[in-house]
Amino acid sequence: MQLCSEEYAEVVKFLSVKKELTPEQTKKAFTEAALNMVPSFKATRDQTGVLEVLFATRFIPSSFIKSLFKNTARRSNLDLVEFLYAKGAIPPGMVKTELGFAIRDNGGDGISFLARTGAVSTKQFESDLSNAIYNSVFFPIACLYSNGGISRELLKRLSQIAKSGDIRIERVFR
Secondary structure (H helix, E strand, O other), X not given: OHXXXXXXXXXXXXXXHHOXXXXXHHHHHHHHHHHOOOOOOOOXXXXXXXXXXXXXXXXXXXXXXXXXXXXXXXXXXXXXHXXXXXXXXXXXXXXXXXXXXXXXXXXXXXXXXXXXXXXXXXXXXXXXXXXXXXXXXXXXXHHHHHOOOOOHHHHHHHHHHHOOOOHHHHHHHO
16 A cells, blocks of 8 residues: 555556455555645646546545545645546535635645636635635635636735735736
């Protein structure tokens, strides 16, 4: 199972063929690979590839993925968030909750994806952004802005509402 935490899909695939993994071992390896969270600016080597190999065993039900989604959507890389969302039948309420946490907890590129799922109303999304601006949580805002998830006009309007006056937000307007 240690190899899964290092995320080398080829090794995991080889081992799963040579030594048949039990459902319990597969779930444990899947959990380790999914929860090995890294800063969003540094993609972990083949993390999603390992999950794909383990998912292909058919020992990983969507309900199991759903239980892991809460812990990964906030800080994991975009590929991982997309994979878990696609395979886990994630309900809109969970996406809404995790988007709020991701913005609050300085989540990265996964925020743009969560926002684009359509599960979060515009009002809720803007409220989450306003809170982030008010609390000086700028990394997720920068990610959203650089990925086209929010416009300059929206950012300016929310900043004025939050009355933050923070120079980091003001620099985006220039």
